[in-house]
Amino acid sequence: MERTPRANVELEKVSVVRKSTGAAEIVLLHEISFRAGGGETTTIIGPSGSGKSTLIRLLNRLDELSAGRITLNGDDITAIDPLLLRRRVAMVLQKPFMFEGTVLANLQRPFLYRKETPPGRESETVRRALGLARLSTGLLERDARSLSGGEQQRVNLARALINHPEVLLLDEPTSALDRPTADHLAATLHDVCRAERLAVIMVTHDLRLAEHTADQLIYLEQGRIVEKGAAAELLRQPQTEAFRRFLAEPAWEKETRHGN
Ligand SMILES: Nc1ncnc2c1ncn2[C@@H]1O[C@H](COP(=O)(O)OP(=O)(O)OP(=O)(O)O)[C@@H](O)[C@H]1O
Secondary structure (H helix, E strand, O other): OOOOOOOEEEEEEEEEEEEOOOOOEEEEEEEEEEEEEOOEEEEEEOOOOOOHHHHHHHOOOOOOOOEEEEEEOOEEHHHOOHHHHHHHEEEEOOOOOOOOOEHHHHHHHHHHHOOOOOOOOOOHHHHHHHHHOOOOHHHOOOEHHHOOHHHHHHHHHHHHHOOOOOEEEEEOOOOOOOHHHHHHHHHHHHHHHHHHOOEEEEEOOOHHHHHHHOOEEEEEEOOEEEEEEEHHHHHHOOOOHHHHHHHHOOOHHHOOOOOO
16 A cells, blocks of 8 residues: 655744734744654644644645745745645644535545546545545445534545645644544544654644644744643643643633634
């Protein structure tokens, strides 16, 4: 079977500055630097409005940076065609999004979009994607919109993985799911990341998800990295008062995203 190449995403002093409604400029991200490697999960946490979604959206060019550089295996991502980039850097959003039609039609969608022959229900491509997302083949003919939230999020994951991406971006992947479903998805993500040697970069408010899946943890406040390091260590022993306070807030993992 095809082996996904080991990815290496590197951000060097990445800043994002936008004009606010007046003439003033606002800094959404300030000189963010980190490396995310294949087979590892990098989890980004921080208070609402700290820039987490902006950061993750830079990585497949849904947003553009103002300064600095992002490379994928050494190549500047601005030099990669955005459609090709999004094939290499797949994304799963907070709310599952299902196109009209069956689960199979949803999995075939990326191929049709690129005007390629879609893989059939018996193909290795479809079976592999279902297997990675831990979905049963019995669901293939079901109307995708009739599935439960957890099943839909797994179809999203299967659709994201069907093109053998090198990087998987996840923006609050469990926030629309109940606790047991979220825990199952977390276990799946952990296994997929290791098995496919994917660089997983995830934004979450879910402390359990961070504890169970993160290798590297990044804590953002007001667009700046406040803490960065091995997740298990940082969660056990925060280095800054700001992060300690954030972790101690009882409500932070229950908070849901607004906007975007
Ligand atoms: N294009 C833009 N122009 C001006 N301000 C923006 C723009 N996009 C985002 N912002 C602001 O930048 C800040 C960071 O937004 P972002 O969505 O990245 O935060 P977040 O950490 O993901 O927040 P949450 O956890 O609430 O989703 C917010 O204050 C937001 O209102």
